[in-house]
Amino acid sequence: MNDTRPIRAKSGTNHEGTSAHNRRVMIDALRVNGALSRADLARATRLTKQTVSNIIDELESDGLVTSRQTVRNGRGQPSTPYALVPExxxxxxxxxxxxxxxxxxxxxxxxxxxxxxxxxxxxxxxxxxxxxxxxxxxxxxxxxxxxxxxxxxxxxxxxxxxxxxxxxxxxxxxxxxxxxxxxxxxxxxxxxxxxxxxxxxxxxxxxIAERMVGAAHGLDHAVCLYIGYGIGAGLILGGELYTGAYGNAGEIGMALLAVGGKSTPLEHRASLASLYQYLSLDPADPNLYVKIHDLVSTEDRRIVEWVETAAADLRWSVHLIETVFDPQTVILCGSAPRILVDRLLVTMGPLLPSLAERPDRTVPRLQVGMADPWSVAxxxxxxxxxxxxxxxxxxxxxx
Amino acid sequence: MNDTRPIRAKSGTNHEGTSAHNRRVMIDALRVNGALSRADLARATRLTKQTVSNIIDELESDGLVTSRQTVRNGRGQPSTPYALVPExxxxxxxxxxxxxxxxxxxxxxxxxxxxxxxxxxxxxxxxxxxxxxxxxxxxxxxxxxxxxxxxxxxxxxxxxxxxxxxxxxxxxxxxxxxxxxxxxxxxxxxxxxxxxxxxxxxxxxxxIAERMVGAAHGLDHAVCLYIGYGIGAGLILGGELYTGAYGNAGEIGMALLAVGGKSTPLEHRASLASLYQYLSLDPADPNLYVKIHDLVSTEDRRIVEWVETAAADLRWSVHLIETVFDPQTVILCGSAPRILVDRLLVTMGPLLPSLAERPDRTVPRLQVGMADPWSVAxxxxxxxxxxxxxxxxxxxxxx
DNA sequence: TAATTAAGTCAAGACAATTGACTTAATAAG
DNA sequence: CTTATTAAGTCAATTGTCTTGACTTAATTA
CATH class of the missing domain: 3.30.420.40 (ATPase, nucleotide binding domain)
Known part of the structure; x- marks a missing residue:
């Protein structure tokens, strides 16, 4: 046994791991639910009141949470809600x-x-x-x-x-x-x-932006279909962003559309880049978004055409995402003018049949997230x- | 604040969670690497020698691991490897x-x-x-x-x-x-x-079978393309099986192949069921697999035809899986006769270009896993x- | 033969969650 | 108005698990 092949193993954990996890769980709970009392937190996280109390004290002295006005909930001592401190x-x-x-x-x-x-x-x-x-x-x-x-x-x-x-x-x-x-x-x-x-x-x-402050807030299984210069999918799987073995998971824009024959990547047909090309717009034009907004709102014939072909491809992409990931919802977002994304969403309906057509569905199959040039930043x-x-x-x- | 909307939060953890994790990490390390000494385990899991020693003692008295012959590794006290006890x-x-x-x-x-x-x-x-x-x-x-x-x-x-x-x-x-x-x-x-x-x-x-004893052994990002009566993908993402929000992730057989127009689910074109239909075989025939084996080995014209169309669809599926998941490898497996799966693999080459063509690749993009009627069981x-x-x-x- | 190296143990200590009794402050019942 | 009840939150002791540092054992090398 004098070979030195590397031993593959997962890492162990200790008290600090436990404590770090519990701190994160508290912060997450406050982010998702808004202000919560110590007792609420204890019930929600299944930790004891005492443990929650200690962690909240610690977070408070670290300047991460702060107490609000106490509230009377009926019988019993009023509770003191705690909320995240933005600063x-x-x-x-x-x-x-x-x-x-x-x-x-x-x-x-x-x-x-x-x-x-x-x-x-x-x-x-x-x-x-x-x-x-x-x-x-x-x-x-x-x-x-x-x-x-x-x-x-x-x-x-x-x-x-x-x-x-x-x-x-x-x-x-x-x-x-x-x-x-x-x-x-x-x-x-x-x-x-x-x-x-x-x-x-x-x-x-x-x-990540959608998960923090957008349509995926508090969801553990969601896929964002991002329409920018290119096209990509962002994956929230099991509550965490999944990036694959080498950081490229979700590069759905590179997916070839048809089987066999002449096949084009999705990105070449439904991205903003394809729109610029279709309309002969200059991607470096600082007034690009204003122009697009105007074209959409005046129902310009050529942009309507583009929206229709793009929506067909995107409709299929949503179907594929639902089939492959079985998410709670698909979110259409992008660094594109909001009006264009809204128009795409409308044109994409009705969606293709898929296993996402559940009888017990509470969230829409497809919804619009942030559509804002600043969402990526x-x-x-x-x-x-x-x-x-x-x-x-x-x-x-x-x- | 007398509303009773449910509070959404992740669960906390405690000492027992820590200990449970570390036990599992030990067992995983022994499964992936074979027998290891306590010192090896300590280095690999980043726990202290003492902690590893305690956990191994516990696992041994639980009948889950057992010691092997001591081995001399050069200077220093010989090490005692421990291995999993099959029983x-x-x-x-x-x-x-x-x-x-x-x-x-x-x-x-x-x-x-x-x-x-x-x-x-x-x-x-x-x-x-x-x-x-x-x-x-x-x-x-x-x-x-x-x-x-x-x-x-x-x-x-x-x-x-x-x-x-x-x-x-x-x-x-x-x-x-x-x-x-x-x-x-x-x-x-x-x-x-x-x-x-x-x-x-x-x-x-x-x-799961592939991960335990097959081609995905020890890999944390792998996708199995399963060819049975239907077609599905099994997802190992971040070291765990991913099943989606409702347990249906990977139902790739339901994916529609073409955008727009008349589109067929993948499953209707490349599954064993489609083969039975194409060859007018009775799925309930107990000698089905023997017959298929014979047809493949004698290069029967009609099965060769089927393999070629199926391989084209599967080639595209692999491309899609690579594009969407960015896995370390894709594994072709199924409850189908081995010879058929092998034939499919060969016919699927060369694969479509994708982001899986990495310069630093060590595992093949596509490999055959278990192809055995018993692999699902x-x-x-x-x-x-x-x-x-x-x-x-x-x-x-x-x- | 002595020095060095590495595996593994021992016993005390540190850390973080748990437990159960207690305090506080509200509402409900008589 | 008084007392019982309920719930939030604290206190102090305890428990479970990992860590630390010194020590033992057993091999190789000088």
């Missing part, structure tokens, strides 16, 4: 897109405190990274002006950009952002900002908050 | 199919000790349940004859049958087993056997073992 934590979110970059600052409950954007120069990462670092620095300055403790309570920087990551090389597919995908973004941002950095694709980021910012405060299996384990 | 636990697996039922008994490491099958009468559950209960009783008698302690160490009964579950009603689609799907199987089996019963669809069961039996002994987030939580 308990902050995070920066960064979206890197083809032609521009956005940065945002959020607090513990998901309020957006600062938002800034900048055009990205065409030179790719070598010139773009300077713009990005400046933008982040500016966001931090603004944030400090609003909340003086923000720097001490900054839990990290979440970055979002189009995937997929780690591939062999895509040739020069203009749909991709190959130069950025190969750039050591994480390391560069970490050094340049001194923050903990995490990176996700844009659909995953939008999904918001989700990117929510990422570090979620990593730090949401209950997760990995948070229990050692190391 | 440490047993489980019964049950497969209910359209025309027959199979029952199996396995031990802790996945050895099959008993296998029995019976024809199911055409009368559906009302008459079939008697046959099934008798079959289970017979398996238990045989098991007791082999392992006298088996009854005390029986952790449960896992049942597997074609999904989907809990739907509104499928009309009388002959592909479905509607009467069985509506029958209160779980309750009836629990009462009839006195065991803990769990139910899964056949693809999920086959996947085996996986059904592995279910209760996995539930009882594998590390899982839910095992840590209270209640």
């Amino acid at each position: 308990g934590a902050f995070a920066i979110g960064l979206q890197i897109d083809r032609h521009m970059t956005r940065a945002i600052a959020v607090d513990l409950v998901g309020n957006v405190l600062v938002r800034l954007e900048a055009k990205l120069p065409s030179g790719g990462p070598t010139t773009g990274i300077r713009v990005i670092l400046d933008l982040i620095a500016a966001v931090r300055r603004h944030l400090t002006a609003i909340a003086s403790q923000s720097e001490q309570r900054l839990v990290g920087l979440g970055a979002a950009m189009p995937g997929p990551f780690g591939l062999a090389g895509n040739g020069d597919d203009p749909w991709m952002m190959e130069a950025w995908q190969k750039f050591p973004l994480l390391e560069t941002l970490a050094v340049g900002t001194g923050l903990d950095v995490s990176i996700q694709n844009d659909a995953a980021a939008a999904t 918001l989700g990117a910012a929510a990422g570090p908050i979620s990593l730090e405060f949401d209950p997760r299996y990995a948070a229990i384990l050692k190391d | 440490g636990a047993f489980a019964i697996g049950l497969q209910i199919d359209r025309h027959m039922t199979r029952a199996i008994a396995v031990d802790l490491v996945g050895n099959v000790l008993v296998r029995l099958e019976a024809k199911l009468p055409s009368g559906g559950p009302t008459t079939g349940i008697r046959v099934i209960l008798d079959l289970i009783a017979a398996v238990r008698r045989h098991l007791t004859a082999i392992a006298s302690q088996s009854e005390q160490r029986l952790v449960g009964l896992g049942a597997a049958m074609p999904g989907p579950f809990g739907l509104a009603g499928n009309g009388d689609d002959p592909w479905m087993m509607e009467a069985w799907q509506k029958f209160p199987l779980l309750e009836t089996l629990a009462v009839g056997t006195g065991l803990d019963v769990s139910i899964q669809n056949d693809a999920a069961a086959a996947t 085996l996986g059904a039996a592995a279910g209760p073992i996995s539930l009882e002994f594998d590390p899982r987030y839910a095992a840590i939580l209270k209640d």
Whole structure:
């Protein structure tokens, strides 16, 4: 037995894992339900009153929760509800897109405190990274002006950009952002900002935003169909964002539509990029969204055409997502003008039959989430908050 | 605040959760790596030597692990490897199919000790349940004859049958087993056997088998494409079987193949049922598999035709699975004759381009798993073992 | 033969949840 | 108005589980 093949094993846990989990469970409960008393928390989490009391004391002295007015509930001593303190934590979110970059600052409950954007120069990462670092620095300055403790309570920087990551090389597919995908973004941002950095694709980021403050709030099984320059699905499976073995799960835009024959990726038919192409719009045009909004609201013939073909493809995508994931709901979201997403939703109905047609359904099969150019940046910012405060299996384990 | 809306919260954990997790981690490590010393386990699980020592002592006195010959590893005291005791636990697996039922008994490491099958009468559950209960009783008698302690160490009964579950009603689609799907199987089996019963669809069961003793052994992100009478995908995501919000995740056989136009479910084109139909074979024929084997080995024209169309659909399915789940590997398995599955695998090559074409790949994109009529029953039996002994987030939580 | 290295044990300690009795503050009943 | 009841929340002791650091054992190497 002198071989040194690595031993594969899951990590064990100890008291600190237990305690970390229970703290996260409290925070999650307050996020999902709003203010709760210690007794409520004890019942909901199945912990004892005493344990909850200790944890709440601790969270309070850490500045993460605070008590509200006591309330009388009938007989018995009035209860004291506790709520999350928005200023308990902050995070920066960064979206890197083809032609521009956005940065945002959020607090513990998901309020957006600062938002800034900048055009990205065409030179790719070598010139773009300077713009990005400046933008982040500016966001931090603004944030400090609003909340003086923000720097001490900054839990990290979440970055979002189009995937997929780690591939062999895509040739020069203009749909991709190959130069950025190969750039050591994480390391560069970490050094340049001194923050903990995490990176996700844009659909995953939008999904985290939906879970924190949107349509997936409190749901443990939800899929967001994200329509941006590309198309992706963000997966909330078992209460956690699922990103696959290599971080590319949900890259549904790359799915080929037809079996055999000439097959096109979904992304080439139903994304904003395909819309720009169809309407010969310039993706770098700063008035793009206004133009699209106007075209939709005046029922322009060509955009109606595009919506109809895109809706057919998306209808099928929803069917596929339901069939494969069996989620509680599918959420249509995107960094697209709200009016366009609403129009898509309407045009997608009626949905294809699927196993999601349950007799006991309480949530709609398909609903609109945030449709806002800033949702990716918001989700990117929510990422570090979620990593730090949401209950997760990995948070229990050692190391 | 006198409303009584239910409070949604995750469950907390305590010492017992910690300890339960660490025990499971040990067992998992021994299952994946074979025999390991206490020191090895301590390093791999990041627990202290002392903790590992205590847990191993406990597992040993519970009859779940046992020591092997000490081995000299160079300097230092020789180490004592510990291994799982096969007789440490047993489980019964049950497969209910359209025309027959199979029952199996396995031990802790996945050895099959008993296998029995019976024809199911055409009368559906009302008459079939008697046959099934008798079959289970017979398996238990045989098991007791082999392992006298088996009854005390029986952790449960896992049942597997074609999904989907809990739907509104499928009309009388002959592909479905509607009467069985509506029958209160779980309750009836629990009462009839006195065991803990769990139910899964056949693809999920086959996947658990692959994870325990097959191609997914030790992998945390793998998808099994299961080809049986129907078609389904079994999902190992983040080291656990994922079954969706309502237990139907992976029912990929219901996925419609084309966008718009006349679209057929995958299941109607690439399943064994479609093969039987194509070749006008009787699904209830006891010599079915022998016939198919012969047809494949003699390269019968019509089966070659079927394989080619099915392979095209399955090639696309693999592409889709890779795109959506980003797994470490896709495993082709089924309750079909091995030779047919092998033939399908060969015919499916070359695979479609996808993000699974990674430069750093160590596992094949697609591989054959168990292809054996008994794999579903085996996986059904592995279910209760996995539930009882594998590390899982839910095992840590209270209640 | 002595030094070194590694496996494994012992006993005390630390940490976090649990337990059960107690306090507080409200409503309901007589 | 008084007393019983109910529920929130605290106190202090206890329990369960992992950790720590010193120690023992048994091998190889110098």
